Structure formats: C-alpha cells, structure tokens
Amino acid sequence: xxERMNSAWSPSSREVERQQxxxxxxxxxxxxxxxxxxxxxxxxxxxxITSPGWAVVKxxxxxxxxxxxxxxxxxxxxxxxxQLTFIGGFCIGVIxxxxxxxxxxxxPALTPFRFIATAYVDIFRxxxxxxIILLVGxxxxxxxxKGIPSNVIFLGTVAVxxxxxxxxxxxxxxxxxxxxxSQRAAARSLGLTSGQTMRYVVLPQAIRRVVPPLLNDFVxxxxxxxxxSILGVTDAVxxxxxxxxxxxxxxxxxxxxxxxxxITIPMTRYTDRAIRQRTNAQSSEGVI
Amino acid sequence: xxxxxxxxxxxxSFDSELVLNNLSxxxxxxxxxxxxxxxxxxxxxxxxxxxxxxSIDDGQIFLDGEEISDPLINVDEIRRKLGMVFQxxxxxxxxxxxxxxxxxxxxxxxxxxxxxxxxxxxxxxxFDLADKADQYPDRLSGGQQQRVAIIRSLALNPRLLLLxxxxxxxxxxxxxxxxxxxxxxxxxxxxMVLATHEMGFATxxxxxxxxxxxxxxxxxxxxxxxxxxxxxxxxxxxxxxVHQAGRL
Numbered sequence: 001x002x003e004r005m006n007s008a009w010s011p012s013s014r015e016v017e018r019q020q021x022x023x024x025x026x027x028x029x030x031x032x033x034x035x036x037x038x039x040x041x042x043x044x045x046x047x048x049i050t051s052p053g054w055a056v057v058k059x060x061x062x063x064x065x066x067x068x069x070x071x072x073x074x075x076x077x078x079x080x081x082x083q084l085t086f087i088g089g090f091c092i093g094v095i096x097x098x099x100x101x102x103x104x105x106x107x108p109a110l111t112p113f114r115f116i117a118t119a120y121v122d123i124f125r126x127x128x129x130x131x132i133i134l135l136v137g138x139x140x141x142x143x144x145x146k147g148i149p150s151n152v153i154f155l156g157t158v159a160v161x162x163x164x165x166x167x168x169x170x171x172x173x174x175x176x177x178x179x180x181x182s183q184r185a186a187a188r189s190l191g192l193t194s195g196q197t198m199r200y201v202v203l204p205q206a207i208r209r210v211v212p213p214l215l216n217d218f219v220x221x222x223x224x225x226x227x228x229s230i231l232g233v234t235d236a237v238x239x240x241x242x243x244x245x246x247x248x249x250x251x252x253x254x255x256x257x258x259x260x261x262x263i264t265i266p267m268t269r270y271t272d273r274a275i276r277q278r279t280n281a282q283s284s285e286g287v288i
Numbered sequence: 289x290x291x292x293x294x295x296x297x298x299x300x301s302f303d304s305e306l307v308l309n310n311l312s313x314x315x316x317x318x319x320x321x322x323x324x325x326x327x328x329x330x331x332x333x334x335x336x337x338x339x340x341x342x343s344i345d346d347g348q349i350f351l352d353g354e355e356i357s358d359p360l361i362n363v364d365e366i367r368r369k370l371g372m373v374f375q376x377x378x379x380x381x382x383x384x385x386x387x388x389x390x391x392x393x394x395x396x397x398x399x400x401x402x403x404x405x406x407x408x409x410x411x412x413x414x415f416d417l418a419d420k421a422d423q424y425p426d427r428l429s430g431g432q433q434q435r436v437a438i439i440r441s442l443a444l445n446p447r448l449l450l451l452x453x454x455x456x457x458x459x460x461x462x463x464x465x466x467x468x469x470x471x472x473x474x475x476x477x478x479x480m481v482l483a484t485h486e487m488g489f490a491t492x493x494x495x496x497x498x499x500x501x502x503x504x505x506x507x508x509x510x511x512x513x514x515x516x517x518x519x520x521x522x523x524x525x526x527x528x529x530v531h532q533a534g535r536l
Contacts, residue, residue, distance in 0.1 A: 186378035186437075189339050190392035190444065191368030200391060204382050 063251040070243045070252045077239030078259050084157050084225040084235070089218060091161045096168035101198070103169070104176050117169075124166035130227055133159040137231040156228030164221055171213045175206035215271045219264045226260075236260070290352075292317050292448050292479045293338065298347030298357075300330075300337055300503075307333045308344070309503035315448070315496075318477040322490040322511070325500035326526060331483035332375075334500070335450045338481065339372045352447065368396050371441030371449040375456050377433045379425035379440070385412070386421040389440045397444065404443075411439045415469055431462030438469055449473065451482035487530055491515055499523045 011019070048054060102110060102117040124132065136159035141150040149155075179202045187197040207214075229238035236259060240252035293315040300308040307330050315321045323331045336342045338349060340356065340363045349357040356366045380388050389411065390404040399407075412418045415435055425433055434454055441449060451470065455463040467489050474480065474493045484490055490497060490511060497514040499507045499522075507520040518524045 182374065182376060182378045183380065185336075185341055186372075186374065186380070188364075189341065189367055189370070189372040190440070191364050191396040192392060193364050196395050200395065201380055205380075208382060 060248070061250050061254050063249055066247070066249050067251045067255050070240070071255060073239045073243060074236050074252055074255050074259060077234055077236035078256070078263075080153065080233060080235040081222060081225045081237075081260075082263075084153070084160070084228065085218075085222045088157050088161050088164070088225070089221060091157075092164045092168050092221070095161065095165040096172055099165060099169035100172035100176060103173050106194075121166045121169055124163050125170065127163075129160070129163045129224055130230065132163050133227055133230060135159075136162070137228075152231040152233050153228070156225075156231050156233050160221070160225060160228065164217065164224075168214065168217055171210050171217065172206065175210035176202060178209060179205050211271065211275055215268065219267060222264060223260060290317055291315060291350075292352060293481065294350040294353075295334075295338070296348050296350075298337065298344045298349065300333055300342060300344050307503050308337065310347070311504050312347075313498065313505065315479060315481055317479055319495035320474050320478075320480040320482065320493045322494035322497045323481065323483040323500055324485070324487070324490065324497060324514075324526070329500040330503040331500055332452050333503075335372070335452045335481065335483060338448075339370050339450055340366060341372075364396075368392070368444055369447040371444060371446030373434070373437050373441055373449070373451045373454050375453040377425070377430070377437045377457070379433055379437055381425055384422050384424055385417070385428070385436050388425065388436060389443050392440070393443050408439070408443055411442060415439060415472075429462060430458045431465045434458065434462075434466045435469055438466070438473075442473075447479065449478055449480045449482075451480060451484075453483050453485065455484065455486060485530070487515055487527070499526065501526075 051057075099117045099121060102113050103121070105114065133156060137152060137155045140148060140155055140158075176198075183201055183205070184197055187201040188194070192200065226235060226237040229235050229241065232238070234242075236256045240256040243252040244250050291314045293313070295311065295313040297310050297312055298308055299306070299310060311330070311334065313321065313334075323334065325331055333342060337344050343359075344357055347357070348355055351366065351369065355361075379385075380391070383391065386405065386408055389408040390401070393399045393404040393407065394401060409418065409421060412421055415438075417432065417435060417439070420428060420432060420436070425436065428436065434457075438451075438454070454470075455466050458466065463486065467486065470480070470482070470489075471493060480493075482493075494511040496508060497511050498505045499514060499518070499520070501522050507514055507518060507523045513519075514523065515527065518527055
C-alpha cells in the first residue's frame with residue numbers, strides 16, 4: 001500500500017487523536033503484561049528457592065563448576081545425537097515418502113506392496129520406540145547374520161529409522177489426502193499422467209502443507225535419539241548418565257537438557273519463520 | 289464441416305441418481321455449443337464425461353471420429369487434445385502464473401523450457417496479463433485467475449475447449465474480461481462446448497444452444513430460436529426464471 005500513499009497527505013486531527021488513543025491502549029497493555037509476568041515468574045521463583053530442599057537441589061542439579069567439567073563429554077555425546085538425527089532423518093524422509101506414495105497409489109501392480117506398506121505402518125507406529133530399539137539392538141546381532149554390522153550406533157539408528165518412517169509416512173500421506181481433488185482434475189485434464197500429477201502438482205503442495213508437523217517430528221527425532229543410550233551408545237544422555245552416576249551429582253543431566261534445547265528451540269523458530277515467508281509470498285491474506 | 293465431437297446416446301448415473309439420460313450431441317469444427325439449464329441438469333457432468341474425468345455407463349463419445357469412450361484408450365493422450373476450464377479456476381497455487389502455463393507443454397508435449405516460456409509469454413501478452421507472469425495465483429483477482437486458467441488450457445493448442453461455468457464464481461464486474469477472451473477464441477475459430485448462465489453472452493457466441501433438463505437435451509437450435517423464441521414449455525419456464533434473476 002505504501003507506494004500508493006500520497007506524499008502530500010497529512011493525518012486529520014481525528015486520525016491524530018485515534019493514533020494517540022491506540023498508543024495509550026498499547027502502553028497500558030504492555031504494562032499489564034509486564035506486571036503479570038513479573039508476578040507469576042516471581043512467585044514461581046520464590047516458591048522454588050524458599051523450598052526446604054532448595055539448597056540440596058541447587059548443589060546436585062545446578063553445580064556450575066561440575067557442569068563446566070562434564071561439558072566436553074556431554075557435548076561429544078551430543079555430536080553422536082546430531083549425526084544420528086541427520087543421517088537417520090535423511091533415511092526416514094526417503095522411506096516415509098515411499099511408504100506414503102505406496103499407500104496412496106491405485107496402481108494394480110503395486111497392490112502387494114500397498115498391503116506391506118500398510119502393515120509396516122501399523123506395526124511400527126503402534127509399538128513403543130524403546131521396544132523396537134531393544135529388539136533390533138539385541139535381536140539382530142543374535143541372528144548372527146553375516147554382513148550386518150553389530151555396531152550399536154548402527155543398530156540404534158536402524159531402530160529409530162524404522163519407527164520414525166512409519167510416523168512420517170502417515171504425516172505425508174495425510175498431506176497428500178488433504179489436496180483438493182479439483183487440483184488433480186485440473187492436472188489430469190491438461191494431459192498429465194497420474195505420476196506426473198503426483199510429482200508436480202499434489203506432492204509439492206502436500207509437503208508444504210505438512211512442514212510444521214514434519215518439523216515437530218524432526219525435533220522429536222533429535223530427542224528420541226537419546227533413547228539409543230540404552231544400547232550402550234555414548235550419546236549426550238549416556239555421557240550425562242555416566243558422569244552423574246559417578247558422583248551422584250545430577251548437573252550433567254541439566255547440561256544435556258540445556259544443550260538439546262539450544263538446538264531444538266532455534267530450529268523451531270527458524271522453521272516457523274520459513275513457513276510464514278512462504279505463506280506470505282503465495283497468499284493475499286497478509287500477516288493474519 | 290466435420291464434427292470434432294460426437295456424442296451418441298450416453299448415460300451416466302451416480303449411485304441411483306441418473307445424471308445423463310440417453311443424450312446425443314454433435315459439435316462441428318469451429319463452432320461453439322452452449323449448454324444451458326438449471327443447476328443439476330447435467331451440464332458439468334457432460335463436460336467431465338467428454339474430458340474423461342468421469343466414465344460413462346452407456347453410449348459412445350467420438351473425438352475426430354475416434355471413439356474415446358473405449359476403456360482401452362490412453363486417456364492422457366486424449367486429454368491433451370482437450371482443454372478444460374473449471375468454474376473454480378483450479379490454478380496450481382504453488383506455481384507462478386508462468387509455471388502454471390508451461391507445466392503441461394513441458395511435461396506433456398515435451399517442449400523445452402525456452403519454447404514453452406516464449407509461447408506462454410506471447411499468450412499472456414495477448415490477453416493483457418504479461419505483468420502477472422511471475423505472480424502466484426492467490427495474488428490475482430478472480431477474473432485474472434480465470435484468464436490464466438484459460439491460457440493454461442490454450443497453451444496445449446487443444447482441438448476442443450470445454451468451459452464449465454467459467455464465470456459463475458466471479459464478481460459481475462469481472463465477468464466481461466473473461467468472456468471477452470472467449471469471444472476472441474470464438475472468432476479465431478476455436479471449437480468449444482461451454483456451460484453458462486450468461487444468456488447475453490450465449491446469444492453472442494453460440495452456434496447452437498442446448499437446453500438441458502434432467503440429463504437430456506430438451507430443446508436445441510440457434511441462439512435466436514432457443515433463447516428468444518423457445519418452444520418447449522420447460523425451456524420457457526427456465527428462461528423466465530433466468531430473466532427474473534436479471535441475467536438476460
């Protein structure tokens with residue numbers, strides 16, 4: 001709108017009054033927000049630090065000196081989590097997309113695979129991740145198959161990928177199903193084959209629509225890689241656990257938690273912004 | 289003149305509801321056939337059957353003498369000869385205007401990008417939309433979106449253009465900018481079948497007007513005959529209602 005604004009325009013006295021009124025209202029709202037935040041946070045903090053056990057908690061959970069000492073081992077463990085997340089995330093993306101496409105296809109040749117994909121999703125979405133990790137981590141080496149590494153990091157990753165592929169496949173599938181049939185009709189009436197329609201028209205819209213839930217899953221994935229610690233992988237959680245059990249000081253757990261948050265919070269914020277920009281470019285709805 | 293489209297005795301039902309009942313129609317080359325009738329009379333279904341978006345229950349459809357209602361036919365090959373424009377535009381929201389238009393020429397006809405873009409820009413320029421090439425559809429007015437949808441169909445040089453109530457979702461002010469494109473196409477000799485409620489427009493472009501009622505054509509003839517001197521009492525009744533709604 002700004003380019004349409006006339007440079008000779010100056011606000012009428014009524015408009016000036018209105019602007020002043022709006023400023024007064026927003027000042028008052030800011031004040032209320034500040035007072036209420038101060039009150040709530042202040043109460044919570046004072047309850048915590050005046051509690052009878054605070055002195056002990058402070059020493060066992062928030063020991064700065066010890067935290068600094070264990071920091072290098074925890075961050076080395078976190079590097080394992082990150083590797084697992086990105087390598088696993090890539091595999092999950094590929095497998096989940098395949099599963100989602102199989103489950104939405106009508107091609108008769110793929111009927112058996114459609115059944116397999118459905119069964120796969122049912123099983124891995126329904127079973128607790130920690131059980132899958134234990135079954136894969138201890139069951140597969142017991143088979144004694146040649147060529148399959150018995151490395152716990154590898155097996156842990158496989159277990160996480162198996163489970164998350166099922167979750168992500170369902171998210172992508174719901175995105176595909178959410179695209180209105182008229183889009184398909186338009187594409188098909190232009191002569192695009194059903195495969196081309198999926199690739200150029202349906203899937204790009206579907207993926208864009210499910211970016212927020214996919215990001216959710218990505219953040220959960222990073223957190224759930226901590227579960228592979230039960231196989232003995234020295235990730236951030238395991239590193240913290242080793243340190244904590246040696247000294248009975250739980251500060252390493254807090255360090256690990258803070259490190260996870262330092263990654264997950266910016267990740268969520270960044271994607272929120274990316275989604276907003278995308279929506280603004282495509283829609284006239286503006287910034288509602 | 290050879291018939292581009294020939295429909296003989298087609299029938300279509302959705303569950304127990306009979307939508308097209310023993311309907312026949314012939315559309316000669318370079319002519320425009322206008323379908324009129326109340327909502328639910330079968331106009332849209334007829335167009336969707338011609339475009340093979342719906343399969344018919346009986347009868348035959350021929351395009352340039354080839355039976356396209358044969359279940360063994362390659363539907364994608366037939367559809368690239370038919371252009372279809374929808375009431376609700378159905379542009380691809382994730383693609384710019386230019387990408388909407390060039391998608392099918394590139395993927396279906398195998399044109400290279402330069403060729404497709406040049407052709408698309410020429411069409412956009414012809415219909416005064418050149419400055420919108422890089423916009424996304426949601427940024428355009430309804431009239432502009434529908435003009436882009438028409439251009440998207442034209443980019444494939446269709447043998448037959450099917451227009452399904454293309455102005456029904458538009459503001460009255462925007463209707464004319466869309467209809468003027470259709471008038472242009474008509475004078476270029478494009479063969480068309482269109483469903484519309486714009487009777488004035490129908491009078492201008494129609495070589496034949498067909499009045500549909502419960503899935504059959506009750507009256508057909510020149511626009512003069514059907515719209516201004518209808519013989520069938522049901523046609524008279526329908527036109528009277530349209531007239532009362534201020535559309536004639």
